[in-house]
Amino acid sequence: MFIVPRPLLAPLALVVAATLWGVVWYPYRLLEAAGLSGQLATLLTYVVALLVMLAIYRPGRSGGHRGLLLVVSLTAGWTNLAYVLAVIGGEIMRVLLLFYLAPLWTVLFARLLLGERAGAWGALVIAMALAGAVVMLHNPADPWPLPASAAEWLGLSAGVTYALSNVLSRRLKQVSTARRSVWIFAGVLAITAWPAAGEAVPVLAGLGAGGYGLLLLTGLALVLATLCAQYGLAHTPANRAIVILLSELLAAAVSSWYWAGEVMTPREWLGGGLIVAASLLSGKLERGENHA
Incomplete structure (x- = not known):
């Protein structure tokens, strides 16, 4: 029987998590082709996820953090819903690269909400991320480098709320990651239940x-x-973890080429490279904060 050496468990867990997130767009597109809207598919898959989590973990009481947990769960809920809708309707790599502008928003939210000063590294992260976005989104017919579709706006918004939920989660260190996951899955259901529940019965029939x-x-x-990401992040230095998690982009690039025939232009590669570089530099911020 093959046993993974303990030092490799955390990096392997992060690779598994990143790969799954990089290819999850495909089953959601298949579900849409089967007649399920993105909202309904998100609702139903997260119902399954929440039931499984509740079966293996008893969340217990939330103590005095219920209000903050609610905010985190709703922001993370929008992150997951917007991500699914974006990868269903948009070009996978463009959506993901817009999502990966998250380090830019993290620096800004950490400054506004936590009073953290990122210094020169933070300024470099912001500059590189913005430069990458401008290069990737540049359109000679439009003077403003803005997302070109609803899917791209959704991908961008998912990155914003992802950064916000991560910054807020820094105040929840004493709350177990499993309990936070239950709240996040519940947040996805809260965000999606109202618009999607009405169509569930006839579609499922x-x-x-x-x-x-x-x-x-x-x-x-x-x-x-979720569990692989939690384990990997808890046992891997942040600056190393972010490098491993960027393998999501590789999984997405290969899968979108193979299953959807999508190919990035040289300009998109250049802009994407700057965004990836900004993500890599953000690991230095995390290291300087000692996982704050």
Whole structure:
């Protein structure tokens, strides 16, 4: 029996999490082709994920952090819903690179909400991320380098709320990551339940066994990605973890080329490279804060 050496467990867990997030767009597109809207597919897969988490973990009481947990769960809930809707309707790599502007927003939110000064490294992260976005989004017909579609705006907004939820989570260090995950899954359901619940019954009535199986497998993949990311981040220095997590972009690039025939232009590669470099530099900020 093959046993992974303990020092490799955390990096391997991060690779698994990043790979799953890099390819999760594909089952959601299959579910949309089967007749489920992005909102409904998100709702149902996160119902599966929440039920599995509750089966393996008892969240217990939230203590005096219920209000902050609620805010984190709702911001993270929008992150997950917007991410799914974006990868269903947009070009995968452009959406993901806009999402990966998150370090830029993290620096700004940490300054506004926590009073943290990022210094020269923070300024460099902001400059590189903005330069990458301008290069990637530049359109000669439009003077402003803005997202070109609703999907790209959703990907951008997902990165903003992802950064916000991460900054707020720094005040929840004493709350276990498993409990936070339960709250986050519940936040996704809260965000999606109202617009999607009404269509659930008629759509599910016509969904075949393959569709139900895909819902189940996608929900299980979400749980696995979440638990792997939690374990990996808890046992890996932040500056090393962010390098490993960028393998999500590699998984997305290969899968979007293979399954969707998407190919990035040289300008998008250049802009994406600057955004990735900004993400790598953000690891130095985390190291300087000692995982603050």
